[in-house]
Amino acid sequence: MALDSESFELLLPTLQRFIRERLIPAENHLEEHDDVPLDIVQDMKDMGLFGLTVPEAFGGIGLSVSQEVLVNYELGRTAPAFRSVFGTNIGIGSQGILMDGTPEQKAAYLPRVASGELIMSFALTEPDVGTDAASLKTRAELDGDHYVLNGTKRYITNAPRAGAFTLMARTGGPGAGGVSAFIVPADLPGIQLGKPDKKMGQRGTKTCDVILENVRVPAANIIGGVPGQGFKTAMKVLDRGRLNISAVSCGLASRILDEARAYARERKQFGKPIGEFQLIQAMLADSQAELLAGWSLVKDVAARFDLKPPHVSDPEISMQVSCAKLFSTEMVGRVADRGVQIHGGAGYINEYPVERFYRDARLLRLYEGTTQVQQIIIGRELLRTA
Ligand code: COS
Numbered sequence: 190m191a192l193d194s195e196s197f198e199l200l201l202p203t204l205q206r207f208i209r210e211r212l213i214p215a216e217n218h219l220e221e222h223d224d225v226p227l228d229i230v231q232d233m234k235d236m237g238l239f240g241l242t243v244p245e246a247f248g249g250i251g252l253s254v255s256q257e258v259l260v261n262y263e264l265g266r267t268a269p270a271f272r273s274v275f276g277t278n279i280g281i282g283s284q285g286i287l288m289d290g291t292p293e294q295k296a297a298y299l300p301r302v303a304s305g306e307l308i309m310s311f312a313l314t315e316p317d318v319g320t321d322a323a324s325l326k327t328r329a330e331l332d333g334d335h336y337v338l339n340g341t342k343r344y345i346t347n348a349p350r351a352g353a354f355t356l357m358a359r360t361g362g363p364g365a366g367g368v369s370a371f372i373v374p375a376d377l378p379g380i381q382l383g384k385p386d387k388k389m390g391q392r393g394t395k396t397c398d399v400i401l402e403n404v405r406v407p408a409a410n411i412i413g414g415v416p417g418q419g420f421k422t423a424m425k426v427l428d429r430g431r432l433n434i435s436a437v438s439c440g441l442a443s444r445i446l447d448e449a450r451a452y453a454r455e456r457k458q459f460g461k462p463i464g465e466f467q468l469i470q471a472m473l474a475d476s477q478a479e480l481l482a483g484w485s486l487v488k489d490v491a492a493r494f495d496l497k498p499p500h501v502s503d504p505e506i507s508m509q510v511s512c513a514k515l516f517s518t519e520m521v522g523r524v525a526d527r528g529v530q531i532h533g534g535a536g537y538i539n540e541y542p543v544e545r546f547y548r549d550a551r552l553l554r555l556y557e558g559t560t561q562v563q564q565i566i567i568g569r570e571l572l573r574t575a
Contacts, residue, residue: 190244190499191253200250204263207236212267219393220545225274233275233305240303242279243287247299249279254429254494258436258487265440269549270393272437277347278302280433281557282309284426285355285370288500289413294372298353310351311430312342312373312399313423320562322357323365323420327401329358335405336360336371338379342399346556348382349395351375356399357423360416370412370419379404390548425502430557431510432491435517438553439484442521445528445546446476452532452541463531472527480524483517508570511563518553519560525550 192200215229233239242257243249252260264272277283283302286294286309301307318325327340338358345354354373361367373380383398412422450473453464463469490509497503528543529536536543554560 190251191495192250192256197252197256201259201263203236204238204260207232208263208267212271215271216268216542216545219268219270220539223392225270225393229271230274233271237303239275239278239305239308241275243283243299243303247295247303249299249303254432254499255488255491258432258491261433261436262440262443262484262487265437265442266444268393268545269391269437269441269552273346273391273394274350275305275308276433277310277351278305278308281311281426281430282347282351282355284429285311285412285422286372288425289370289418289422290372291414294410294412298372301352307352308347308350309353309355310345310347311423311426312345312348312354312356314343314345316341316343316398320559322423323368324363325357325359325368327356327358329360329369329371329406331360331408332405334408336408336411338371338373338401338404338406340401341383342401344386344396344556345399346394346396348375348397348399349385354399355412355426356401357419360411360419365420366417368420368423369416370422371406372410372412373401373404373406377404377406389551390545391552392545421502424507425500427557428502428507428510429494429499431514431563432487432494434553434557435483435487435510435513436491438517438521438550439480439487441546441550441553442476442480442483442517442524445521445524445543445550446473446480448541448543448546449473449476449528449531452535456533456535469531472531476524476527479520483513483520486516487513504570504573508567511558511566514558515560515563515567521550521553 237250240249241252245251286298315325329336329338352375356371356373357368359367360369379402381400386396453469454462456463490513525547529547532541532543535541
């Protein structure tokens with residue numbers, strides 16, 4: 190599945206212009222008001238951004254993974270909160286339905302996801318369950334043709350905006366085999382949202398707890414219709430999600446590098462622009478080399494991802510995705526740190542974008558699997574195939 194190259198070549202410059210002319214100028218407003226302005230959300234819907242990865246048969250644009258990483262690189266060049274408005278929709282929120290849903294589930298949800306009418310969000314993490322996702326505790330007990338869900342989901346991105354969740358709950362015994370993925374409409378009785386999380390960065394993204402108390406969900410809402418497959422669905426969704434976080438990391442690194450270059454040309458010390466000093470050039474050079482390495486890796490893994498059917502998982506590809514996430518997210522952390530360093534004291538002042546990008550970048554190493562999770566996945570695969 191891919192958008193024809195002629196249409197994609199039109200889409201990318203349109204998106205670049207939208208980011209340059211609409212999103213970057215709105216970054217300070219976003220930071221101050223902790224929300225994405227509604228007119229920008231409407232523009233995103235009009236541009237089809239909510240349906241980027243939904244197949245054309247369901248009203249979307251149907252990007253391949255190689256195309257999606259190019260889009261995410263561009264989106265990475267501005268505040269991450271802009272992407273988050275539709276990022277869970279085309280990404281981890283709806284990919285479970287796309288990959289493993291029944292034909293009826295796809296027809297019922299994907300067209301509304303693609304138009305932006307329905308925002309979906311991904312609910313895996315819990316208060317006591319983060320990295321060890323297979324031990325999740327949210328219970329789903331069968332009662333006639335419904336399941337009754339009880340539990341709490343934590344740090345759920347876009348929960349306040351969501352019309353439905355892809356939500357993992359335990360229908361069976363312990364471990365991964367007891368987990369099912371449900372489509373849970375957000376307006377079902379018994380669902381409550383917690384207080385908005387106050388975060389270090391990424392202002393404008395909305396995260397909070399989702400609390401479920403005796404929520405009755407039709408058994409027909411189990412993704413794929415078969416209980417016990419939900420952990421695998423979640424992992425497959427995260428494989429693609431992690432590659433997208435990697436692309437965003439590279440885009441953000443390129444923006445930070447641009448900011449640092451501009452400052453190095455403009456700021457004078459000892460009678461000349463600081464960019465003329467080799468110690469500043471060394472920091473710029475290290476960032477450029479690492480960015481190129483990360484971005485080459487992401488594009489390479491995306492091309493491999495596209496060679497397999499989207500719903501089929503391949504442990505080698507999962508391992509390569511983890512390499513991309515590990516390297517790119519750690520890389521952007523170093524690039525952001527150097528960006529602040531090149532700005533000197535000014536880099537610690539919120540007048541300069543590098544200050545907030547430094548905070549924004551920190552989350553990339555944590556969500557959709559920490560660096561240590563990626564190391565576990567890589568290490569296990571290396572030993573499995575030794
Ligand atoms: N695609 C498809 N299936 C997968 C898979 C993938 N990428 N990864 C694992 N599976 C399958 C395994 O093949 C295994 O299936 P079988 O039981 O049939 O053999 C099953 O899922 C359990 O896998 P595994 O034994 O590897 O599970 P672990 O409990 O050891 O978990 C980690 C492994 C830690 C890697 C996993 O829990 C993880 O990724 N945790 C982080 C979760 C995360 O990213 N949270 C962020 C929340 S979203 S912002």
